[in-house]
Amino acid sequence: MSDETLLELSGLRSGYGAETVLQGVDMTLGQGEIVAVIGRNGVGKSTLMRTLCGLLKPSAGRISFLGRDVTGDAADLRARAGIGYIPQGRDVFPELTVRENLLVGEVAGQGRAAPDYETVYKFFPILKERARQRAGTLSGGQQQQLAIGRAMMGNPTLMLLDEPSEGIQPSIIKDIARNVRTLNEQTGLAVLLVEQNLDLIVSIAQRGYVMEKGRLVATLDRDEITSRDEVRKHLTI
Incomplete structure (x- = not known):
C-alpha cells in the first residue's frame, strides 16, 4: 500500500x-492504489460505493479523503474534491449525445483542472467517433466507456468503479481493464473496484477486501488478489 x-x-x-x-466498515486506500472489494451478491458492496460518493448518508462512522473529513459532504462536493463515481448500470444520460455527457463530467473538475478531452479520447477513441450520437443508442460496452470517460473529465484522484463488467462482452472488459491499469500507471489515479468478474479482479487489483453481511472480514494481499483460486473462494461463480 502507498x-x-x-x-x-x-x-x-x-x-x-x-x-x-x-x-x-474500516478501510484504508493509499494514493495510487487499485483495491478491490469482493464478495457474494447482496453483502453491501454497492451500498459502500453509494455511501462513499455521497448518495447515501452514513448513520455512523467517518470518511476521510485526502486528510479531510468528508462524512457530511454532499455528492457534488465529494465529486469536486476528486471522487469520481461510475455506478452499477452506468447511468449515462440516454437522450444526451456522447459529447454532452462528457460536458456534464466537466463540472466536477471546475476549479481544479481544465477539461482534457484528448486524454479521454486517447483511452476511448470510440467516444470521439460517436461524439454526436445519443448515449442511449450505444452498446452496453460503449456506455461503460462513456461512463468512465465522463468521470475522467472531472480529473478525479479516486475513481469508484461499481461492477464495471456487468452486461459487457469479454473483449470490452479486457479493454476496460487495460485502460484502468494504464490510467493508474500514467496518472496515479487510485481506484476502488467492486466486482464479481474473476478475470477483471485478478488482472487489475493490487490488493483487496472481502465483504460479508456488511462487514469487511478479510484482507487480500497482492499474491492473494491475483490468485484465481483464492479470489474464487469469495465469489459466487
Whole structure:
C-alpha cells in the first residue's frame, strides 16, 4: 500500500431507511492504489460505493479523503474534491449525445483542472467517433466507456468503479481493464473496484477486501488478489 493514505473509513455504518447494511466498515486506500472489494451478491458492496460518493448518508462512522473529513459532504462536493463515481448500470444520460455527457463530467473538475478531452479520447477513441450520437443508442460496452470517460473529465484522484463488467462482452472488459491499469500507471489515479468478474479482479487489483453481511472480514494481499483460486473462494461463480 502507498505510504500516503488517500481514503480512510472508520466504523462506517449506512443503509436504506431503517435497514442498516454497512455494519461498521474500516478501510484504508493509499494514493495510487487499485483495491478491490469482493464478495457474494447482496453483502453491501454497492451500498459502500453509494455511501462513499455521497448518495447515501452514513448513520455512523467517518470518511476521510485526502486528510479531510468528508462524512457530511454532499455528492457534488465529494465529486469536486476528486471522487469520481461510475455506478452499477452506468447511468449515462440516454437522450444526451456522447459529447454532452462528457460536458456534464466537466463540472466536477471546475476549479481544479481544465477539461482534457484528448486524454479521454486517447483511452476511448470510440467516444470521439460517436461524439454526436445519443448515449442511449450505444452498446452496453460503449456506455461503460462513456461512463468512465465522463468521470475522467472531472480529473478525479479516486475513481469508484461499481461492477464495471456487468452486461459487457469479454473483449470490452479486457479493454476496460487495460485502460484502468494504464490510467493508474500514467496518472496515479487510485481506484476502488467492486466486482464479481474473476478475470477483471485478478488482472487489475493490487490488493483487496472481502465483504460479508456488511462487514469487511478479510484482507487480500497482492499474491492473494491475483490468485484465481483464492479470489474464487469469495465469489459466487
